[in-house]
Amino acid sequence: MADAPNPIQMQKHLKGVDYPAGKSDLIRTARDQGADDDVIDALDRIPDQQYDGPNAVSKAVAETR
DSSP: OOOOOOHHHHHHHTTTOOSSEEHHHHHHHHHHTTOOHHHHHHHHHSOSSEEOSHHHHHHHHHHTO
16 A cells, blocks of 8 residues: 655645535545645545545545555
């Protein structure tokens, strides 16, 4: 399994997300922002739920490594 992407890199690709946001919204925004496969894969591994902000996303990514 790949290491989680750098949290700063992750948030760069989630710029403009309107929180709370679901997993599919996060993945769609990251793709639209040109995220690489590591970022998309990391988002794909997080639980399918609503996230209330960037810190919640970063925490979920860190917990699913």
